[in-house]
Amino acid sequence: xxxxxxxxxxxxxxxxxxxxxxxxxxxxxxxxxxxxxxxxxxxxxxxxxxxxxxxxxxxxxxxxxxxxxxxxxxxxxxxxxxxxxxxxxxxxxxxxxxxxxxxxxxxxxxx
DNA sequence: ATAATGACTGGGG
DNA sequence: ACCCCAGCCATTA
Numbered sequence: 001x002x003x004x005x006x007x008x009x010x011x012x013x014x015x016x017x018x019x020x021x022x023x024x025x026x027x028x029x030x031x032x033x034x035x036x037x038x039x040x041x042x043x044x045x046x047x048x049x050x051x052x053x054x055x056x057x058x059x060x061x062x063x064x065x066x067x068x069x070x071x072x073x074x075x076x077x078x079x080x081x082x083x084x085x086x087x088x089x090x091x092x093x094x095x096x097x098x099x100x101x102x103x104x105x106x107x108x109x110x111x
Numbered sequence: 112a113t114a115a116t117g118a119c120t121g122g123g124g
Numbered sequence: 125a126c127c128c129c130a131g132c133c134a135t136t137a
Contacts, residue, residue, distance in 0.1 A: 014135085033119065033120060036119085042120095044119090044132080046117060046118090046119045046134085047119090047132090047133055047134045047135075048119080049117065050133095050135065053117085053118060068118080068119060068120080069119070074119075075118050077118070080118085098125090
């Protein structure tokens with residue numbers, strides 16, 4: 001049962017974020033703020049970032065399809081930036097000279 | 112319960 | 125176009 005040992009994080013916002021991100025089609029991207037807005041909290045963008053950070057490695061959640069509002073990879077601040085960009089390019093997403101993605105073209109519209 | 116944290120965002124210079 | 129600042133929220137490092 002481990003009912004009382006379950007982390008609080010796995011009980012609410014987290015889960016909603018993961019389920020929504022899992023619906024982003026291959027070759028498309030979404031922003032933290034967009035995900036937050038779809039869940040009803042336009043200002044919870046930072047929290048969405050935490051949810052991404054908590055995604056386990058073997059997960060089926062396409063965390064690499066989430067970028068910041070400027071179309072850039074926020075993960076460069078750490079060490080997964082190159083990997084994220086690589087994964088997206090493998091799906092056909094193009095980055096410009098400034099390392100940005102055209103959201104008007106690759107942005108997920110929600111379905 | 113309080114304080115600190117951060118894969119964010121929009122606006123201003 | 126780019127850089128910097130203050131505000132926001134859920135989770136807990």
